[in-house]
Amino acid sequence: MVPHAEPQVLAWQGRTITGLLLMVIGFLLDWLPYISDLGGLLILIGAVLVFLGRHGFGEAQVTSAARGMALIVISFVATIGLAVWFVAALVGQFVQSTAGQYSAGPGVDAVLQAFLYGIVAVGVLGALGYAVLGWGLADRPTRNLLLVAFVAQVAVSVLLVVLLLPVITSVINQTIANPSSNPASGFQNQLYVYELVDGIPAGLFAWAYLRVRRSAIALSEGYRAQGGTLPG
Numbered sequence: 001m002v003p004h005a006e007p008q009v010l011a012w013q014g015r016t017i018t019g020l021l022l023m024v025i026g027f028l029l030d031w032l033p034y035i036s037d038l039g040g041l042l043i044l045i046g047a048v049l050v051f052l053g054r055h056g057f058g059e060a061q062v063t064s065a066a067r068g069m070a071l072i073v074i075s076f077v078a079t080i081g082l083a084v085w086f087v088a089a090l091v092g093q094f095v096q097s098t099a100g101q102y103s104a105g106p107g108v109d110a111v112l113q114a115f116l117y118g119i120v121a122v123g124v125l126g127a128l129g130y131a132v133l134g135w136g137l138a139d140r141p142t143r144n145l146l147l148v149a150f151v152a153q154v155a156v157s158v159l160l161v162v163l164l165l166p167v168i169t170s171v172i173n174q175t176i177a178n179p180s181s182n183p184a185s186g187f188q189n190q191l192y193v194y195e196l197v198d199g200i201p202a203g204l205f206a207w208a209y210l211r212v213r214r215s216a217i218a219l220s221e222g223y224r225a226q227g228g229t230l231p232g
Contacts, residue, residue, distance in 0.1 A: 012056025013220040019049025020134065020213035027206035031199035039202075043130075047072055050133055057219055061136030068133030075126035082122060086115045116165055120157045127153040130205060134212040137219070142211040149204035156201055160194050 023046035029039030047069060054065035089111040131150040138146060 009056050009223065010220070012053040013216070013223065014056075015049045015053030016056055016061075016137075017053075017213060017216050017220065019046040019051075019053065020209055020216060022046030022049065023130075023209045024206050024213065027202045027209065031195060031202040033195055036195065044072075044076075047130070047133055057137055057216065061134075064132055064134070064136035068129045068131075068135070071125050071129030071132060075122045075129060078122040078125065079119075082115065082118045086111065089115075113165060116161045120161055123157045124154050127157075127201070134209060137212050137215045138208070139211075139215060142208055142215065145204065145208040145211065149201050149208055152204055153201035156197055160197065164194060 022042045026039045026042030026044075026046055029035050030043060032039065051065050051069040054062045090108065093108050093111060127150050131146040135143060135146065
């Protein structure tokens with residue numbers, strides 16, 4: 001080992017490089033039906049490793065990793081809160097409908113619309129977090145790619161809500177009108193098709209983070225070669 005190359009710094013750099021690899025793999029899997037949950041888990045684990053290794057690459061990465069992770073955590077917590085609210089709101093609508101106060105249909109439509117808009121909002125926060133997380137390690141072309149990936153994610157999220165909202169509303173209304181029917185079976189196949197559109201921003205993020213990882217490897221090699229000089 002080159003003299004003065006601190007083991008702790010090398011460990012931080014190793015965590016970041018490993019985390020970036022997990023994120024690349026995760027983004028490549030995140031848009032695929034059936035295994036998207038695995039992709040999302042790999043992205044989250046990778047992001048945590050990048051955050052834990054933020055001190056290995058200078059102040060710029062410390063700042064961007066901290067800001068990006070904060071946005072990701074807020075998005076994650078907000079998603080859980082939104083899901084809990086959605087279930088509670090649906091149960092409330094059906095309870096009031098059963099009590100004969102009013103028909104559940106309009107209320108469920110309103111709850112569903114608010115939920116999908118909320119999903120878009122927290123999705124935007126999460127996408128922004130992933131765009132910022134590796135910003136301190138990215139060169140100008142990679143930063144532009146991260147911005148394009150973020151914009152693409154926002155556009156796809158809005159598009160999917162526009163396409164899915166009337167379909168989901170129809171499924172719910174049919175279920176309320178005829179509980180013995182199973183309109184959701186056909187909708188599931190449509191949902192898988194819509195998920196494939198998510199491959200556009202996911203692929204862009206994977207490409208961007210592959211470039212970020214290459215930059216991190218180059219900086220780590222430079223750190224070793226220069227005897228322990230961190231980038232500014």
